[in-house]
Amino acid sequence: MTVYDVARALPGIEELRDHSRGLAMLDAVLSPQWEGRYYSYDAHWSDTEQLASMKDGEGGEYTIVLSPAGAFARVFDHESPISPYGPLAGGETWPGVLDGVPDAFRAYLTEPAFLDEDDVHVTTACLWRETGDTAWRTGPVDLTELTDHEDPDGAARFLALLTDRTPEAYARWASAYYETAVDLDAVRHVLALRPLTQEVVTALHPGLDLADLAEDRAEIGYP
Template identity: 65%
Template sequence: MGPVTVYDVARALPGIGELRDHCRGLAMLDAVLSPEWEDRYYSFDAHGEEGEQMASMRNGMGDEYAIVFSDAGAYARGFDHESPMSPWARTDTPAPWPGVLDSVPEVFRPYVTEPAFCAEDGTPTVTCCLWREAADTAWRTGTVDFPARDGDDPDGAAYVFELLVDRSAQAYAEWASDYHETDVDIDAVRHVLALRPLTAAVVAALNPEAELADLAEDMAEIGYPTLTR
């Protein structure tokens, strides 16, 4: 088996709608397990400008991703700060690794230079990128000549998109149990990833110190389904 790269991630991701729903589930799980915003890895904003929605991951150590969902499709960028493909890894003049952004379709080009996705000097904060237009039948990437890297993940894609490639409840429960240093209830994880309305019992199973009533604002931001009356 060769290096695991954004090419492999592109083959493993589901359709746009399924990915968006999974990202909403991840964000809701993190909201329950990490009531303090700054402690969260995964977030989701269902109410961006012009109907855009955005899923994001930040691990607090400089690694991140952002996925913008719009009428045009979905655009995903990832950044592994230790990757040899970092814009700051090679020369005194930072620039994205050749091929990573060169083929991004015109409809998604504004995201390449979006200030939130760039350093203060305007350099895109990216080591891997993929996209899928609304009519596409697969995720697309640029044509990239990857460098060698110990661990066979040269662009960081397998690392930053790990829980989007393996979308099982078990994968999240194992990750969260390690991060929070406590067992995480897999049935409750399964409930949330399926986007079933939250109940007090599910919240308590995930985090005994969390209250369902306190999650209303998070549910609204994520666009997580609630019980209808």
Template identity: 60%
Template sequence: MTVHDVARVLPAVDELREHCRGLAMLEAVLSPEWDTRFYSFDACWGEGEQMASMRDGVGGEYSIVFSVDGTYVRGFDHASPMSPWARMDVPLVWPGVLDEVPKVFLPYIREPAFCEEDGVLTVTCCLWRQAADPVWRAGSIVFPETDDGDPDGADFLFALLVDRSPEVYAQWASEYYEVPVDVEAVRHILAGRPLTQEVVAALNPDVELAGLAEDITEIGYPA
């Protein structure tokens, strides 16, 4: 699966945003320490902007910026042959990944939070959807051949955005955190229902609802 396949199956912006919000809330409950979380969500990232993000701790990450102008998605797989550092001494973004990004999203290409210190954008896949767009879009890219069929990292980076079922998240989280994960509690949170102590305890008995107040505010999750 490449970014083109992801663009065909991602949901509408509002549904994607709420799913990302739910993923971040689940992570806040399962992993009280922010540094060990996979998924996060900042409801006040910038003026009129919200950002969902993922970091796997081993060089894979994405950022999704939601704004009034639309939604911009950047993904980076450090092991991808399309990494800016994979082909030559001078790092270059793979041809086509950013060439067709609309002007309204160009500030995100220069956003320091998404770049290395030398200003090179950490990106192997990118897609976007302007406010008036009926579908998600990505650039015209000639992908390198790979044995796993995932040349740009989109398959693993966006797996939990493509398959948004509670069961899939619960299975992933149980393997990552090495604890049983209650599917019904996951379903409750991914549906955006207000948190209760019972739901929190079903996921992590060591966490109190009151202790999540800061995370709830940052994520913008229903209290």
């Protein structure tokens, strides 16, 4: 799978926003220490923008900026053969990855948070969707020479829980990642953005107090 397959499987902007908030809230409950979390959400990234993000702790990440203009997503897989730091790319973002980004999102091509110290855009896959658009778009990336790689740009792996948004998918992933049993009914509750209760918190993380999550709930914008 490549970024093209992922683009067809991603949901609309509002569904993606809600699901991202649910993922971030689940991770906040399962990992009260922010440094140990995989998924995060900043509902106040700027006055007009929100940021859904993922960091795997090993150099892989994604960021999705949600704004009045729509959504702009970048993925970075440090193990990808098209990584700027790999032997094929020569220290530059792979050709085509950022081509075609519309004016509404051009500012993110120079956003310091997405650049390294040499001003290289640290991205192996890029997708965007303007408000009112009917599909996600990508640049004209040629990956035909990388057919021996199952996921050459990292998009399929890192965006897996945005393309498969079932509670079962998250529960399976979280059970392995956090090395603990994960209550499926509680996952369903949070991904549906239902009001967070002590009962749900206890089902996911025994001993954690609901009140301890107040700051996280505010940052995520969990309803």
